[in-house]
Amino acid sequence: MRRHLLESADLDRADATLVLDTAAQIESALAGREVKKLPTLRGRTVVNLFFEDSTRTRISFELAAKRLSADVINFSAKGSSVSKGESLKDTALTLEAMGADGIVVRHGSSGAPHRLATWVAGSVVNAGDGTHEHPTQALLDAYTIRQRLGRLEGVRVVITGDVLHSRVARSNVWLLHTLGAEVTLVAPPTLLPVGVGSWPVTVSYDLDAVLPQADVVMMLRVQGERMNASFFPSAREYSRRYGLDATRMAKLADDAIVMHPGPMNRGMEIAADVADSPRSTIVEQVGNGVSVRMAVLYLLLGGPA
Amino acid sequence: MAPPSTLPTGVPAEGPETTSSTPTATAGGVQQLLSADDVTRVVDRIAHQLIERAASSTSSGDGLSDLVLVGIPTRGAPLARRLAARIEAFTGTAVDVGTVDITLYRDDLRTRGVRALEDTRLPDAGIDGRLVVLVDDVLFSGRSVRAALDGLRDVGRPRAVQLAVLVDRGHRELPIKADFVGKNVPTSRTQQVRVRLAEVDGEDGVSVTDA
Amino acid sequence: MTLLIKGAQPYGEDAVDILVRDGVIAAIGEDLSVSTGRTIDATGLVALPGLVDLHTHLREPGREDTETVLTGSRAAALGGYTAVHAMANTDPVADTAGVVEQVWRLGGDAGLVDVVPVGAVTVGLGGTQLAELGAMADSAARVRVFSDDGKCVSDPALMRRALEYVKALDGVVAQHAEEPRLTVGAQMHEGDRSARLGLTGWPAVAEEAIIARDVLLAEHVGARLHVCHVSTAGSVELVRWAKSRGVEVTAEVTPHHLLLTDAQAEGYDATFKVNPPLRTAEDVAALRAGLADGTVDAVATDHAPHAGEDKECEWSAARPGMLGLEQALSVVVDTMVDTGLLTWREVADRMSVRPARIGRLAHQGRPIAVGEPANLVLLDPAARAVVDPAALASKSRNSPYAGRELPGRVVHTLLRGELSVLDGKVQK
Numbered sequence: 001m002r003r004h005l006l007e008s009a010d011l012d013r014a015d016a017t018l019v020l021d022t023a024a025q026i027e028s029a030l031a032g033r034e035v036k037k038l039p040t041l042r043g044r045t046v047v048n049l050f051f052e053d054s055t056r057t058r059i060s061f062e063l064a065a066k067r068l069s070a071d072v073i074n075f076s077a078k079g080s081s082v083s084k085g086e087s088l089k090d091t092a093l094t095l096e097a098m099g100a101d102g103i104v105v106r107h108g109s110s111g112a113p114h115r116l117a118t119w120v121a122g123s124v125v126n127a128g129d130g131t132h133e134h135p136t137q138a139l140l141d142a143y144t145i146r147q148r149l150g151r152l153e154g155v156r157v158v159i160t161g162d163v164l165h166s167r168v169a170r171s172n173v174w175l176l177h178t179l180g181a182e183v184t185l186v187a188p189p190t191l192l193p194v195g196v197g198s199w200p201v202t203v204s205y206d207l208d209a210v211l212p213q214a215d216v217v218m219m220l221r222v223q224g225e226r227m228n229a230s231f232f233p234s235a236r237e238y239s240r241r242y243g244l245d246a247t248r249m250a251k252l253a254d255d256a257i258v259m260h261p262g263p264m265n266r267g268m269e270i271a272a273d274v275a276d277s278p279r280s281t282i283v284e285q286v287g288n289g290v291s292v293r294m295a296v297l298y299l300l301l302g303g304p305a
Numbered sequence: 306m307a308p309p310s311t312l313p314t315g316v317p318a319e320g321p322e323t324t325s326s327t328p329t330a331t332a333g334g335v336q337q338l339l340s341a342d343d344v345t346r347v348v349d350r351i352a353h354q355l356i357e358r359a360a361s362s363t364s365s366g367d368g369l370s371d372l373v374l375v376g377i378p379t380r381g382a383p384l385a386r387r388l389a390a391r392i393e394a395f396t397g398t399a400v401d402v403g404t405v406d407i408t409l410y411r412d413d414l415r416t417r418g419v420r421a422l423e424d425t426r427l428p429d430a431g432i433d434g435r436l437v438v439l440v441d442d443v444l445f446s447g448r449s450v451r452a453a454l455d456g457l458r459d460v461g462r463p464r465a466v467q468l469a470v471l472v473d474r475g476h477r478e479l480p481i482k483a484d485f486v487g488k489n490v491p492t493s494r495t496q497q498v499r500v501r502l503a504e505v506d507g508e509d510g511v512s513v514t515d516a
Numbered sequence: 517m518t519l520l521i522k523g524a525q526p527y528g529e530d531a532v533d534i535l536v537r538d539g540v541i542a543a544i545g546e547d548l549s550v551s552t553g554r555t556i557d558a559t560g561l562v563a564l565p566g567l568v569d570l571h572t573h574l575r576e577p578g579r580e581d582t583e584t585v586l587t588g589s590r591a592a593a594l595g596g597y598t599a600v601h602a603m604a605n606t607d608p609v610a611d612t613a614g615v616v617e618q619v620w621r622l623g624g625d626a627g628l629v630d631v632v633p634v635g636a637v638t639v640g641l642g643g644t645q646l647a648e649l650g651a652m653a654d655s656a657a658r659v660r661v662f663s664d665d666g667k668c669v670s671d672p673a674l675m676r677r678a679l680e681y682v683k684a685l686d687g688v689v690a691q692h693a694e695e696p697r698l699t700v701g702a703q704m705h706e707g708d709r710s711a712r713l714g715l716t717g718w719p720a721v722a723e724e725a726i727i728a729r730d731v732l733l734a735e736h737v738g739a740r741l742h743v744c745h746v747s748t749a750g751s752v753e754l755v756r757w758a759k760s761r762g763v764e765v766t767a768e769v770t771p772h773h774l775l776l777t778d779a780q781a782e783g784y785d786a787t788f789k790v791n792p793p794l795r796t797a798e799d800v801a802a803l804r805a806g807l808a809d810g811t812v813d814a815v816a817t818d819h820a821p822h823a824g825e826d827k828e829c830e831w832s833a834a835r836p837g838m839l840g841l842e843q844a845l846s847v848v849v850d851t852m853v854d855t856g857l858l859t860w861r862e863v864a865d866r867m868s869v870r871p872a873r874i875g876r877l878a879h880q881g882r883p884i885a886v887g888e889p890a891n892l893v894l895l896d897p898a899a900r901a902v903v904d905p906a907a908l909a910s911k912s913r914n915s916p917y918a919g920r921e922l923p924g925r926v927v928h929t930l931l932r933g934e935l936s937v938l939d940g941k942v943q944k
């Protein structure tokens with residue numbers, strides 16, 4: 001395992017599998033226990049450094065760190081010295097001086113965790129950077145798929161939505177490819193990056209055509225405001241062509257599952273009855289997120305400093 | 306992850322050692338302490354002792370329904386299963402078995418580095434109020450047992466916890482003592498004791514290697 | 517004032533002695549000697565006419581914490597330059613005779629290179645109203661190059677008027693070709709890497725669309741056009757096409773676009789953030805070929821000093837631009853001379869003769885010949901050194917060549933017969 005988790009693009013198959021296996025062991029070790037706490041990271045300090053609001057991700061990391069007995073400091077950029085113009089580097093040096101063993105960073109700027117990693121001695125975990133990556137989300141998605149379908153090798157995953165602006169899509173593309181899954185991206189061409197042709201994926205503009213072969217359909221959040229920049233004509237047209245409703249869901253194979261990294265735009269990319277159907281893994285994904293993040297924190301911070 | 310077995314093939318195995326003197330290594334630096342047959346005999350003996358202990362620690366019945374054998378991975382886990390199988394063979398009563406992975410409870414991760422986790426599985430009936438016997442292959446510093454005790458504390462409250470080991474090689478760093486010992490082996494600190502079990506290593510045997 | 521240079525190789529050719537007297541090359545020959553004045557041994561050194569940069573950001577007035585006319589002049593002299601064009605995007609903007617004269621005077625005070633101010637095309641670089649181009653041309657600074665560099669004159673009607681208007685001034689509009697609607701939020705070259713790194717793409721077409729438009733406008737109104745920092749294979753192709761039609765267009769390429777690619781964005785070190793962005797290896801090859809065949813007229817540094825805090829930060833928060841003056845010649849030696857793409861005479865043409873002609877500098881970019889101004893650079897082409905940003909004369913440290921070993925060391929520079937650099941040390 002490396003010192004940092006900056007992107008799923010640099011996880012090899014052995015590393016990724018180790019994370020998933022460790023998460024599974026942690027989950028079974030804690031299953032049914034009253035005391036859901038392990039002493040593993042006692043005396044270690046984890047800083048949640050969130051420059052963007054994301055309560056769900058922050059809470060998930062916080063719970064993961066606390067269940068491993070780490071001391072957790074939540075450092076939200078709002079109302080702190082950061083909002084008064086302190087640079088990322090100065091913030092990093094401050095956290096370093098405080099002895100942070102691990103820094104979990106969420107930042108609106110792609111690559112901010114990479115920069116941070118060059119300025120601190122502790123481990124940096126990318127909790128989402130700009131439109132780049134969100135590796136723990138991809139790990140928990142892969143974990144959820146493996147848990148539901150029993151495998152990842154050869155699993156056909158359709159990822160639909162705003163791929164262009166999605167760090168979740170990028171992280172999933174690289175990780176799922178590394179783990180042997182076959183990924184198809186579906187989006188209007190405006191929401192696919194120029195250069196997507198170099199990715200190890202199949203690209204389609206037609207959701208209906210790819211659904212019958214899919215084992216997994218992962219819906220990405222689409223912001224309605226994108227229509228203001230002419231990425232699509234209207235939310236209604238987007239939803240009709242690329243949203244997952246009950247009619248489309250009926251085209252799926254019997255054991256296919258529906259995923260969403262959250263937060264959902266019900267009625268936009270996913271219909272409410274789809275989100276709440278038995279195919280949906282949305283609630284499991286949240287729980288699995290804690291196990292996977294515990295595994296990541298254990299593997300990064302458990303060993304020699 | 307299981308540490309690799311280090312017994313080189315082609316080294317002639319010596320006969321079973323029956324004394325408790327400090328083993329001296331052969332020219333190859335490896336000395337056989339227990340043969341496969343010895344391991345079988347030792348397991349049987351501990352199984353009998355467990356049956357007696359279970360019976361003596363209860364006021365009614367054989368006490369075996371009260372007993373839980375909890376193996377410490379890697380080799381404590383199959384050892385616990387073997388003991389349970391032998392107890393069932395001798396008494397006709399099935400005994401609950403579990404494993405508790407101690408990795409997340411270790412106090413030496415920072416020096417030894419992180420490792421992959423192994424199974425933690427406890428019987429459905431749990432361990433509350435029962436006689437838990439921790440099972441491990443080698444008792445050395447006692448730190449693994451300490452970690453296992455911490456792990457057990459988080460999953461329940463047994464009536465009593467006891468310890469069974471295949472080999473006790475001495476050099477305790479904590480006030481921990483085994484209740485059931487297959488073989489006491491005085492060693493020097495630098496020697497390495499290798500337990501091989503068919504489930505993990507493909508064959509049974511115990512040897513000591515000079516470092 | 518007499519200076520005898522012994523054993524230099526003009527344009528890398530046969531070694532000769534060059535006698536400089538009163539700012540002029542007085543004699544060239546073998547075994548020259550003088551009774552008074554200084555003699556320097558230039559054995560093994562290549563002599564070229566002093567370099568001329570069409571594109572330098574000196575940051576004064578406004579950001580004297582990052583560069584001043586003096587520190588920028590030192591960097592230029594150390595790079596072998598004897599003239600630099602100071603871009604107009606200062607604070608205040610160089611859009612009046614007053615500001616350009618101020619910069620020009622500061623250059624004279626520094627006295628290391630000719631500092632030639634560039635005038636803004638539009639008031640405050642606002643892109644809406646022409647600045648007083650005539651007043652700047654008529655000022656003591658004698659402005660001939662007009663540019664809103666940093667911003668594109670994107671309004672086609674305004675660009676047309678600017679091209680037309682400067683014809684009366686013998687001027688040229690130097691366009692920073694970037695269609696702003698195609699580069700909203702752009703961070704790096706749009707392609708495979710931007711897709712993976714999650715950085716908003718700066719597409720080649722945003723540059724090429726403006727160049728295509730501008731060469732057609734220049735043709736239509738019969739005006740001169742200069743294209744700043746071409747960065748794509750398509751841009752080279754468009755300039756080649758325009759020249760073949762007889763359009764009076766010239767183009768420059770930066771040293772960094774000749775050497776570096778968008779691969780530098782991996783790791784998100786914002787030192788490598790620049791506008792236009794570093795492109796692909798194919799683009800680099802096309803730029804080198806364009807410079808070699810003369811489609812691209814000049815190497816121009818786009819020397820852009822920035823404070824540490826504007827680079828030691830998130831990529832998207834960083835300011836674009838990189839240093840270039842002190843390593844430009846080395847990069848050209850590395851990418852063009854050592855590769856056999858340019859002779860030394862052609863280096864002189866692309867880094868001195870043509871830039872001087874584009875900027876209408878009568879006394880720069882002249883041949884090494886008797887009676888010509890003694891603006892010279894003497895370099896050791898074989899010397900190789902690792903670039904240490906801390907050792908740069910520039911006030912800023914944002915060199916993209918840090919830690920890179922490059923060939924070609926500027927040993928001496930002469931401005932009108934005066935040594936601005938002696939033995940690699942700036943003299944003021």
Ligand SMILES: [Zn+2]
Nearest residue numbers: 665666692744
């Ligand atoms: Zn520019």
